[in-house]
Structures are given as C-alpha cells and as structure tokens.
Amino acid sequence: MNTLVLTDIDQAAALLRSGGVVAFPTETVFGLGADATNAQAIQRLFNAKGRPSDNPLIVHLAARDHWPRVARSLPPIAARLLERFAPGPLTVVLPKQPAIQAAVTAGLDTVAMRIPAHSQARQLIELAGVPVAAPSANRSSRPSGTTWQSVLEDLDGLIDAVLCGDTCEVGIESTVVDCTTQPPRLLRPGAISLSRLQAIAPEIAIADRDSPQVNSPGLRHPHYQPQAELQIVENAQQLERLLVERFPGPDRERRLALCGYAGLDTTQLSHQLGLARQFASVESYARHFYEFLRGADRLGLQSIFCQAAPTGGLGDALNDRMRRAAAPR
Numbered sequence: 464m465n466t467l468v469l470t471d472i473d474q475a476a477a478l479l480r481s482g483g484v485v486a487f488p489t490e491t492v493f494g495l496g497a498d499a500t501n502a503q504a505i506q507r508l509f510n511a512k513g514r515p516s517d518n519p520l521i522v523h524l525a526a527r528d529h530w531p532r533v534a535r536s537l538p539p540i541a542a543r544l545l546e547r548f549a550p551g552p553l554t555v556v557l558p559k560q561p562a563i564q565a566a567v568t569a570g571l572d573t574v575a576m577r578i579p580a581h582s583q584a585r586q587l588i589e590l591a592g593v594p595v596a597a598p599s600a601n602r603s604s605r606p607s608g609t610t611w612q613s614v615l616e617d618l619d620g621l622i623d624a625v626l627c628g629d630t631c632e633v634g635i636e637s638t639v640v641d642c643t644t645q646p647p648r649l650l651r652p653g654a655i656s657l658s659r660l661q662a663i664a665p666e667i668a669i670a671d672r673d674s675p676q677v678n679s680p681g682l683r684h685p686h687y688q689p690q691a692e693l694q695i696v697e698n699a700q701q702l703e704r705l706l707v708e709r710f711p712g713p714d715r716e717r718r719l720a721l722c723g724y725a726g727l728d729t730t731q732l733s734h735q736l737g738l739a740r741q742f743a744s745v746e747s748y749a750r751h752f753y754e755f756l757r758g759a760d761r762l763g764l765q766s767i768f769c770q771a772a773p774t775g776g777l778g779d780a781l782n783d784r785m786r787r788a789a790a791p792r
C-alpha cells in the first residue's frame with residue numbers, strides 16, 4: 464500500500480468516509496483514524512497498528528453535542544466534565560450506542576469518547592461526518608507518534624494516509640475518566656490533572672489498576688516502549704550510581720541517552736552520551752518525551768535514562784508514561 468502524505472483535509476476526510484485508515488494530528492498525540500461505524504475499516508485499523516483486539520479505542524467527535532452518535536446516555540458527571548474540558552485532552556467513558564462497532568470497544572458495553580481541540584482534527588472529523596475511532600498513531604507497544612514523520616516511521620505502507628500537521632502541543636495522551644461507574648474513576652492520567660477534575664466533580668477517584676473492576680483492558684498491554692531499555696532516575700547522584708554499577712567499563716562511549724527537566728548536570732557525562740536533552744519545563748518535557756525515545760532508537764543507543772518529573776499535574780501523567788515505558792518486557 465502506498466501511504467499518502469496529505470495537507471488537504473478534504474482529501475483525508477473523503478478517505479475516512481470511504482473506509483480508509485488515516486493518521487491525523489491532535490493536541491495530544493497523532494491519532495490513527497477510521498470510521499467507528501464501519502467494521503471493515505476498524506479491522507484494517509487494528510491490523511495496521513498490530514493492536515490486540517481486547518484493547519478498546521477512543522471515538523472522536525467534532526463537537527460536544529454530537530455525543531448521541533456514540534453514547535446511549537450522558538451521565539450528569541460526564542456532562543459537567545465535557546462542559547468544562549471539551550474540546551480538549553479529556554476522554555470520558557460512557558454507555559455505548561449500538562451504531563458503534565463492537566470491535567471498537569473490544570466488546571464492552573461502554574465507549575470512550577473525546578472531542579479534540581486541535582483545529583485540523585476537528586475539521587477532519589466534521590468533514591468526514593462519521594465518528595472517528597482513533598488510537599495513538601504508532602505500532603502497538605511503541606512510543607506514541609507526535610510528528611507525522613514518526614507516524615510514517617511506524618506505519619508507512621500500512622495505512623492509507625497521514626495528514627501533516629504541527630507537532631502536538633501536549634505530547635502525551637488524554638486523561639481518561641470512566642463516567643459509568645460509581646464513583647467515577649480516573650483510568651489514565653493526562654493533561655487534565657486529577658485536581659482540576661475534582662474541582663468540577665470531587666467524587667472522582669483514582670482507579671486501582673489491579674482491581675478486577677477496572678475495566679480498561681488497554682492498561683494490561685505493554686506501552687510506549689522504545690527498543691533501548693529505559694531507566695527512571697530521580698537525581699544526579701542516583702544516575703552516577705547506576706552508571707557505575709551498570710556500565711563499569713570504558714566501553715560505554717556514547718551508548719546512552721539522558722533526558723530530564725532540571726538539575727541533571729550532563730557536562731561530566733557528555734563523553735558517554737549519544738543523546739541528551741534538558742527541558743526547561745514539565746510541559747516541554749511532556750511535549751518532546753516520545754520523540755526523545757524515538758530519537759535514541761534512531762541512533763541505536765542501548766540505554767535511556769529519564770529523570771522523573773515532579774509529582775502533581777502534568778508530571779503525574781508523564782511519570783505514568785515513563786513507568787510503563789520502563790516496565791519489564
């Protein structure tokens with residue numbers, strides 16, 4: 464298959480309408496879109512991504528009041544959250560409407576729904592005129608794609624097209640809140656922090672991922688993992704210790720990558736590093752995180768050290784992605 468690189472939103476929308484699989488930018492990460500009411504299109508999407516069939520997709524809409532296209536009802540808490548945070552990096556889990564293909568929700572009776580804030584994404588969905596199922600646009604288990612070039616790196620020849628766009632502003636995926644449970648639960652931390660959610664709805668609780676009641680099957684699969692092994696470090700001393708333990712010989716020349724947001728002095732290490740980035744803020748760290756992991760892989764580096772982000776707000780979401788990228792394979 465020849466993957467088209469498009470700048471024309473009309474052309475991308477026509478492809479989606481006719482059952483195509485099209486990657487597009489959003490404010491979080493690139494999405495890999497297909498018509499959520501078309502079983503064949505959804506099958507092609509799962510195949511292209513190599514996604515396990517038990518991991519449900521998020522369905523994207525162009526406007527809040529389109530929710531009846533995907534959901535049977537809108538729990539009051541979801542209405543309040545959408546009023547405040549949509550369009551934006553928030554996904555709400557709702558009772559599923561039958562027109563949405565069972566494969567989209569992995570057979571669940573609930574559906575995840577998001578209204579992206581990115582203008583190209585909203586125009587595309589509006590023009591396509593169908594609800595658009597879209598996981599992150601990367602091969603399953605890889606770091607998410609936040610540039611169209613990274614999307615092609617994973618999916619060239621496997622999808623119909625990628626719509627070019629600016630680098631994604633947030634850089635990590637949306638916050639996911641299950642509004643079908645009592646209390647409602649935060650399933651995945653994201654750009655909208657728990658405290659901002661709780662300011663609107665204090666009853667929202669953090670999901671215990673090990674609980675059998677937590678119905679977010681996607682949490683079980685490996686995620687965000689570069690080829691290089693990843694280690695999280697808190698500070699420079701811990702990094703020094705780890706380097707001495709793990710790379711005692713002189714042969715560690717330029718096989719390592721290091722990124723952080725502050726206070727990790729890399730001047731001493733520079734001869735060991737193939738790649739190093741210090742980000743000025745947590746926002747910038749999150750925005751460039753996946754691209755940093757991909758950059759280390761492009762250079763064939765062996766190990767990546769990432770400084771943990773400060774806790775709270777976006778830092779919690781970034782640390783969640785880091786922990787999962789560092790999880791045992």
Ligand code: TXA
Pocket residue numbers: 489491492493494495518519520521552554556568571573574575577597598599600635636637638639641650651678679680681682
């Ligand atoms: O920012 C984002 O959310 C991006 C952009 C493209 O919108 N999309 C994204 O999709 O991150 P994906 O497929 O990589 O992650 C979807 C997450 C998974 O953790 C999945 O388990 C959860 O949403 N999910 C989807 N449907 C669900 C449902 N019915 N119940 C519970 N969790 C669900």
Ligand code: MG
Pocket residue numbers: 598599607
């Ligand atoms: Mg993903």
